[in-house]
Amino acid sequence: EAQVTQNPRYLITVTGKKLTVTCSQNMNHEYMSWYRQDPGLGLRQIYYSMNVEVTDKGDVPEGYKVSRKEKRNFPLILESPSPNQTSLYFCASTPQAGGLTEAFFGQGTRLTVV
Amino acid sequence: DQQVKQNSPSLSVQEGRISILNCDYTNSMFDYFLWYKKYPAEGPTFLISISSIKDKNEDGRFTVFLNKSAKHLSLHIVPSQPGDSAVYFCAARKGGIQGAQKLVFGQGTRLTINP
Numbered sequence: 001e002a003q004v005t006q007n008p009r010y011l012i013t014v015t016g017k018k019l020t021v022t023c024s025q026n027m028n029h030e031y032m033s034w035y036r037q038d039p040g041l042g043l044r045q046i047y048y049s050m051n052v053e054v055t056d057k058g059d060v061p062e063g064y065k066v067s068r069k070e071k072r073n074f075p076l077i078l079e080s081p082s083p084n085q086t087s088l089y090f091c092a093s094t095p096q097a098g099g100l101t102e103a104f105f106g107q108g109t110r111l112t113v114v
Numbered sequence: 115d116q117q118v119k120q121n122s123p124s125l126s127v128q129e130g131r132i133s134i135l136n137c138d139y140t141n142s143m144f145d146y147f148l149w150y151k152k153y154p155a156e157g158p159t160f161l162i163s164i165s166s167i168k169d170k171n172e173d174g175r176f177t178v179f180l181n182k183s184a185k186h187l188s189l190h191i192v193p194s195q196p197g198d199s200a201v202y203f204c205a206a207r208k209g210g211i212q213g214a215q216k217l218v219f220g221q222g223t224r225l226t227i228n229p
Contacts, residue, residue: 030217033217035217040221041221042219042220043203045216045217051216056215071134094215102148105159106157
């Protein structure tokens with residue numbers, strides 16, 4: 001089954017404790033992205049990757065890092081989480097550049113930073 | 115600034131009637147528009163899309179209309195069914211390789227279909 005898989009689904013952590021949210025897709029898509037969803041703001045892009053070792057900032061990159069060492073994986077790293085990073089996070093993958101194709105989303109990771 | 119806006123946070127419609135969800139955008143560089151549907155505890159799932167060269171796209175009960183001069187698009191669902199109750203997000207992207215990477219989302223509209 002074609003899918004984007006995120007782990008964990010739920011996470012409660014303390015301020016300053018480094019964490020990683022994993023994302024994996026099995027569709028051989030070149031493009032992957034991370035979004036956060038907050039009430040009244042919709043989804044906002046954090047980082048994106050056009051291919052292995054190619055990443056760039058989205059609209060709200062502060063406090064986040066990413067890496068793309070393999071085509072299928074795109075982990076999101078919070079080096080020192082803060083309470084304002086409490087949010088619902090989605091990973092997405094897209095099959096090709098420039099084509100009129102939609103992004104496929106994972107099921108989400110609800111992060112609470114206390 | 116919010117480049118894609120959904121001004122109605124919620125909408126309630128009777129089962130069998132038409133649901134109309136609206137979306138406005140400000141950036142004339144957007145060339146592709148999408149609607150996503152989201153159930154609680156799930157990720158957004160693609161529903162329907164429209165290219166900027168068209169003004170209408172239809173898929174079963176779902177039709178998206180695009181009015182480029184007004185920078186407005188709408189999603190029509192007819193007839194509405196209880197399973198359509200969800201949050202609907204409007205999204206837009208620019209053309210080109212960079213544009214393909216980034217979807218700009220509206221705030222979402224929670225649709226409730228009443229039996």
